Amino acid sequence: YPIHEPPLPSNSLSVNKESLQKQIDELSTFSDSPAPSVTRILYTEKDVMARRTIRQGNTSSEKFPVSVRSKTLNEPKLRRFVKNLMGLSGLSVREDAVGNIFGRWEGYEPELAAVLSGSHIDAIPHSGKYDGVVGVLGAIEAINVLKRFGFKPKKSLEVIMFTSEEPTRFGISCLGSRLLAGSEALVKALKHTVDNHNISFLDAARSAGYAKDQEDLTSVFLDEDSYSAFVELHIEQGPILEEESISIGIVTAIAAPASIKVEFKGNGGHAGAVLMPNRNDAGLAAAELALAVEKHVLEFGSIDTVGTVGIMELHPGAINSIPSKAHLQIDTRDIDESRRNIVIDKIRQSASTISKNRGVQLSEFQIVNQDPPALSEDSVIKAMESASKELNLTHKKMISRAYHDSLFMARKSPMGMIFIPCYKGYSHKPEEYSSIEDIANGVRVLALTLAKLSLS
Numbered sequence: 206y207p208i209h210e211p212p213l214p215s216n217s218l219s220v221n222k223e224s225l226q227k228q229i230d231e232l233s234t235f236s237d238s239p240a241p242s243v244t245r246i247l248y249t250e251k252d253v254m255a256r257r258t259i260r261q262g263n264t265s266s267e268k269f270p271v272s273v274r275s276k277t278l279n280e281p282k283l284r285r286f287v288k289n290l291m292g293l294s295g296l297s298v299r300e301d302a303v304g305n306i307f308g309r310w311e312g313y314e315p316e317l318a319a320v321l322s323g324s325h326i327d328a329i330p331h332s333g334k335y336d337g338v339v340g341v342l343g344a345i346e347a348i349n350v351l352k353r354f355g356f357k358p359k360k361s362l363e364v365i366m367f368t369s370e371e372p373t374r375f376g377i378s379c380l381g382s383r384l385l386a387g388s389e390a391l392v393k394a395l396k397h398t399v400d401n402h403n404i405s406f407l408d409a410a411r412s413a414g415y416a417k418d419q420e421d422l423t424s425v426f427l428d429e430d431s432y433s434a435f436v437e438l439h440i441e442q443g444p445i446l447e448e449e450s451i452s453i454g455i456v457t458a459i460a461a462p463a464s465i466k467v468e469f470k471g472n473g474g475h476a477g478a479v480l481m482p483n484r485n486d487a488g489l490a491a492a493e494l495a496l497a498v499e500k501h502v503l504e505f506g507s508i509d510t511v512g513t514v515g516i517m518e519l520h521p522g523a524i525n526s527i528p529s530k531a532h533l534q535i536d537t538r539d540i541d542e543s544r545r546n547i548v549i550d551k552i553r554q555s556a557s558t559i560s561k562n563r564g565v566q567l568s569e570f571q572i573v574n575q576d577p578p579a580l581s582e583d584s585v586i587k588a589m590e591s592a593s594k595e596l597n598l599t600h601k602k603m604i605s606r607a608y609h610d611s612l613f614m615a616r617k618s619p620m621g622m623i624f625i626p627c628y629k630g631y632s633h634k635p636e637e638y639s640s641i642e643d644i645a646n647g648v649r650v651l652a653l654t655l656a657k658l659s660l661s
């Protein structure tokens with residue numbers, strides 16, 4: 206039954222909702238914070254320990270083909286969970302030098318570039334259980350949907366779990382997909398990247414059983430034309446679809462993100478004894494810069510320009526000690542890259558003006574990333590739109606203000622994203638929620654989109 210012949214009997218792509226919900230719930234238990242929040246950070250000791258501990262009496266392992274089971278014998282628990290699901294779907298599983306995990310369903314023309322779909326499962330501190338997870342478990346379930354339907358892929362279909370999309374531990378977002386996209390700058394930067402426990406990226410990767418040195422990192426780079434398309438299913442992380450009661454978001458572009466690290470240094474001193482004219486308070490310099498970020502973002506009057514200071518650390522952090530050091534991390538984004546770059550320049554100017562006026566040293570002003578936006582490919586947009594139509598699902602085109610691994614995969618192949626509604630647009634907090642019905646709609650659109658792209 207050539208799947209691209211509309212109209213498709215709408216009940217023909219059936220999602221196993223119970224098992225998908227159970228997987229989402231079980232995956233949320235791999236967390237360094239108490240439920241309902243989720244914290245899952247790349248290569249942290251807890252995470253490495255979790256990846257290393259064998260889950261005793263893992264009933265599901267019995268069902269795996271020995272090859273998957275043996276390869277996962279001493280697999281870290283978390284990764285094993287994902288690999289097992291890929292194995293259960295009959296995918297052949299491989300992992301690259303930084304822990305991007307791939308599952309492949311060979312097509313009948315295997316020499317053609319595969320169609321890839323996936324997302325991430327790492328989670329920022331005290332966040333939710335759907336961000337990224339829906340796109341990994343949903344892609345595996347989309348494969349199951351197509352297999353149950355009897356679909357035969359022409360181009361192979363692959364699922365990917367990116368090793369880390371959040372910037373939490375090393376301050377670098379989309380680390381796995383940046384490397385897949387061939388970022389030489391990142392390989393260089395990772396040489397001297399440490400977390401806030403002063404553990405280097407390579408030490409952390411090595412302790413988790415991954416990359417040992419630089420060439421390991423460049424081995425992650427994808428060859429040109431490795432994939433014919435990349436599609437990511439993701440919760441909207443915004444309120445529009447829910448407010449307008451629309452089932453599917455067809456993403457046309459992803460906003461341009463940037464992050465900056467700033468540090469001010471002053472003399473510190475006794476909070477009572479040092480008189481105001483003699484102070485150079487690094488903490489107040491940081492506070493002034495934070496308000497300057499908001500001012501520079503707002504002065505454009507564009508709703509698409511955003512900025513915040515998500516991290517502000519004062520040293521020594523004692524109530525009666527004037528901060529001698531302040532460390533800030535600034536996140537600013539826009540769908541218009543040049544406008545965003547002007548905001549960055551103004552922030553830099555404000556930082557140096559504040560340091561002069563307050564007699565504090567601007568000891569660091571580092572642009573960690575300043576990425577261009579990404580546009581979805583028309584052919585992928587068309588496939589997602591026709592899939593939504595054939596499944597009688599309301600849908601609308603929209604931009605993504607959050608970044609995703611798709612932002613970097615767009616550098617390697619035609620890209621598209623499918624959004625589903627989430628409760629009040631909440632994300633990056635425990636109240637994050639998407640109903641299994643909405644998730645199942647997203648999975649069906651993804652399955653049909655992958656099928657169309659595979660046969661194209």
Ligand code: HGY
Nearest residue numbers: 370371606607608609
């Ligand atoms: O911050 C972001 O946009 C993404 O959700 N990590």
Ligand code: MN
Nearest residue numbers: 329336371633
């Ligand atoms: Mn996120």
Ligand code: MN
Nearest residue numbers: 336337370609
């Ligand atoms: Mn995400």
Ligand code: MN
Nearest residue numbers: 607608609610
């Ligand atoms: Mn994201």
